[in-house]
Amino acid sequence: MQQYKILAINPGSTSTKIAVYTNEIIDFEQVIRHSIDELKPFTTIYDQYDYRLQLVKKALLDHYIIVNSLAAVVGRGGPLKPLGSGTYAVNDSMIHDLKRAVQTEHASNLGGILARGIADQNNIPAFIVDPVSVDELEPLARITGLPEIPRRSLFHALNLKAVAHRVAKDLNKDYTALTLILIHLGGGISVGVQQNGKMIDVTNPNDLGPFSPERAGAVPSYGLLNLCFSGKYTIDEIKKRLIGNAGLMAHLGTSDGREVESRIASGDTKAALIYEAMAYQVAKEIGAMAAVVYGQVDGIVLTGGLAYSTILVKMITDRVKFIGPVIVHPGEDELKALVEGALRVLRGEEQAKVYE
Numbered sequence: 001m002q003q004y005k006i007l008a009i010n011p012g013s014t015s016t017k018i019a020v021y022t023n024e025i026i027d028f029e030q031v032i033r034h035s036i037d038e039l040k041p042f043t044t045i046y047d048q049y050d051y052r053l054q055l056v057k058k059a060l061l062d063h064y065i066i067v068n069s070l071a072a073v074v075g076r077g078g079p080l081k082p083l084g085s086g087t088y089a090v091n092d093s094m095i096h097d098l099k100r101a102v103q104t105e106h107a108s109n110l111g112g113i114l115a116r117g118i119a120d121q122n123n124i125p126a127f128i129v130d131p132v133s134v135d136e137l138e139p140l141a142r143i144t145g146l147p148e149i150p151r152r153s154l155f156h157a158l159n160l161k162a163v164a165h166r167v168a169k170d171l172n173k174d175y176t177a178l179t180l181i182l183i184h185l186g187g188g189i190s191v192g193v194q195q196n197g198k199m200i201d202v203t204n205p206n207d208l209g210p211f212s213p214e215r216a217g218a219v220p221s222y223g224l225l226n227l228c229f230s231g232k233y234t235i236d237e238i239k240k241r242l243i244g245n246a247g248l249m250a251h252l253g254t255s256d257g258r259e260v261e262s263r264i265a266s267g268d269t270k271a272a273l274i275y276e277a278m279a280y281q282v283a284k285e286i287g288a289m290a291a292v293v294y295g296q297v298d299g300i301v302l303t304g305g306l307a308y309s310t311i312l313v314k315m316i317t318d319r320v321k322f323i324g325p326v327i328v329h330p331g332e333d334e335l336k337a338l339v340e341g342a343l344r345v346l347r348g349e350e351q352a353k354v355y356e
């Protein structure tokens, strides 16, 4: 079998995670941490480019990786314009949009730029895979009761798509032949339904669907309206509340599922009620996604950090197993997901898409 050595780069707000794989086997992984003081001099995310690039190059040297041994470099895709799923070659239009943070400033905007910066040294391809702005919604799924507020597709695309590929492989089925309900159970929770390889409906964890360890999910609109106009909060404070200080955090003062479970084990009835409510909301959303595909579901796939929880998985499974088999792939491995996306292209299983 042909050997492909691939560098994956995942820039986050306080770290740059990198890994080198040979095919699906990891050679090394490193988390390069960035202190607040180190990042302070940079006004925009793009201003951090050279600083992070030098650190990635140093890490490669430290691990005796020479750039010309690499077959490709793959970076985390930032919130680009809405686009179809898959692996994209990093081109000039993408670099332009990543630099100007076309949707929003986010550290992941540096993923494609760093990948290109290293790949260009050796004339090898640079890719990104399934950024959060993957948008494959059916027209019906976009419509809300307010024409000026359509639903937007923003979700944990990288992990959900990678896990869908793994499930198809495990079942020895064609990826596009499966209809799957896919649930990422992380700090935020995304629930979507994938048919013919497309996520035709999905909840954006920042404004719809179940509440999660730190986000509010869907809340009654009149209540939210009153909070916004109470005069007590700025718009930024409301945003931070909805996606940082909501869900388990707001009810229980922690966003750590393990901590909630140890409280439940020691008899905390409030923790038990809130945790079950989160499972209940996830199950309800799974039911809604099943209705989208007339109940014809090949599997319900639970993934993300909270999928390590046997209690939570059981509470969800008990409510949804009548819809289809529940398959659990706990955790999320974004670097591996990036490498798998690059490998699909290098092996000719998929064509690299072109960002316009």
Ligand SMILES: Nc1ncnc2c1ncn2[C@@H]1O[C@H](COP(=O)(O)OP(=O)(O)OP(=O)(O)O)[C@@H](O)[C@H]1O
Pocket (backbone or CB within 6 Å): 156, 185, 186, 187, 188, 189, 213, 255, 256, 257, 258, 259, 261, 304, 305, 306, 307, 308, 309, 310, 331, 332
């Ligand atoms: N064994 C476990 N039991 C219960 N909860 C767990 C376990 N392991 C991880 N978690 C919980 O999973 C959640 C984090 O999941 P994950 O790491 O997928 O999220 P994240 O990367 O922080 O956020 P996001 O996935 O939204 O980007 C936390 O609430 C964490 O406490």
Ligand SMILES: CCCC(=O)O
Pocket (backbone or CB within 6 Å): 132, 154, 155, 156, 157, 188, 205, 206
């Ligand atoms: C917006 C979906 C992805 C994330 O919250 O990290």
